[in-house]
Amino acid sequence: MTISDEWVEWTRSKLKRGTAITKIREGLKNEGFVEKDIKYALKKTLAKSAYKQNVQSAAVKKKRWGLDPSTDYHSLAHPTLTRNADGKSVISLGSAELQLFVIPNFLDVEQCNTLIEIIRTNAHLSRVDGYQRLSDIRSSRTCSLAVHDHPFVAEVNHAISRTLGLSLRWSEVSQGQWYEPGQQYKPHLDYFPPGSPEHAQFVSAQGQRSWTFMVYLNKTEHGGGTHFTQLNKTLIPEQGLAVCWNNLRESGEPNPFSEHAGLPVETGSKYIITKWFRDRGEGSPFTQ
Numbered sequence: 001m002t003i004s005d006e007w008v009e010w011t012r013s014k015l016k017r018g019t020a021i022t023k024i025r026e027g028l029k030n031e032g033f034v035e036k037d038i039k040y041a042l043k044k045t046l047a048k049s050a051y052k053q054n055v056q057s058a059a060v061k062k063k064r065w066g067l068d069p070s071t072d073y074h075s076l077a078h079p080t081l082t083r084n085a086d087g088k089s090v091i092s093l094g095s096a097e098l099q100l101f102v103i104p105n106f107l108d109v110e111q112c113n114t115l116i117e118i119i120r121t122n123a124h125l126s127r128v129d130g131y132q133r134l135s136d137i138r139s140s141r142t143c144s145l146a147v148h149d150h151p152f153v154a155e156v157n158h159a160i161s162r163t164l165g166l167s168l169r170w171s172e173v174s175q176g177q178w179y180e181p182g183q184q185y186k187p188h189l190d191y192f193p194p195g196s197p198e199h200a201q202f203v204s205a206q207g208q209r210s211w212t213f214m215v216y217l218n219k220t221e222h223g224g225g226t227h228f229t230q231l232n233k234t235l236i237p238e239q240g241l242a243v244c245w246n247n248l249r250e251s252g253e254p255n256p257f258s259e260h261a262g263l264p265v266e267t268g269s270k271y272i273i274t275k276w277f278r279d280r281g282e283g284s285p286f287t288q
């Protein structure tokens with residue numbers, strides 16, 4: 001597809017009215033234009049220096065936030081799941097601050113019970129920061145759900161990947177968590193804060209964390225909700241309910257509104273699985 005003068009004019013009029021460049025890009029993309037056409041229209045309409053400044057400032061920001069220069073963060077913020085939020089199977093609870101979705105009955109009772117068994121058999125005390133150190137931030141038991149140990153987990157991983165629309169090759173090994181009364185995961189961010197030792201250690205290997213996909217495997221008797229501290233929103237565990245949020249903004253900037261906590265379990269047990277996606281991986285990040 002080659003962009004016509006009419007669409008170049010459309011771009012010019014949007015710019016004149018002060019529409020953000022990301023919005024203009026989105027509009028053109030929705031019309032079916034590819035990156036080459038979009039760049040052409042922007043180059044034609046932005047004054048040369050402004051175009052350069054725009055491109056440069058995006059690159060400078062990516063560097064400051066420790067982002068991958070080749071990743072398209074805008075597309076990464078809009079995988080299949082975000083486009084399928086129909087209010088029934090996928091429900092958006094998000095706002096301008098955070099992309100947040102829930103999917104009731106994402107896993108059935110049998111799948112949840114099988115995963116609980118796997119977690120109970122394999123769990124050990126939780127560590128944070130890539131399992132390097134024990135921490136009082138997280139007092140649950142953890143288990144890594146490596147697929148070669150549990151072929152059933154491969155099915156679940158594929159269901160997560162298909163539903164979210166992001167490739168497993170852009171994700172970490174899934175983890176299971178088991179909380180007993182009094183155990184919790186205190187407020188934290190899933191992304192590696194730019195400038196932190198974790199950022200230096202993990203981002204160079206597999207990139208920054210983007211989406212978190214978590215599933216409650218049981219209905220906790222009392223306590224154990226997931227609390228989004230900056231939104232003052234608490235989700236209550238329901239068996240099979242999936243919760244999914246983007247830890248990055250559309251620009252790729254780590255989003256502090258994603259801070260959350262696993263509240264202390266009061267009675268009963270709580271089991272969850274979590275898969276974290278990254279901003280770098282092999283092949284295309286998208287499944288479709």
Ligand SMILES: O=C(O)CCC(=O)C(=O)O
Nearest residue numbers: 185190225226261262274
């Ligand atoms: O247990 C929860 O509800 C939250 C778990 C969590 O914060 C995490 O795995 O990053």
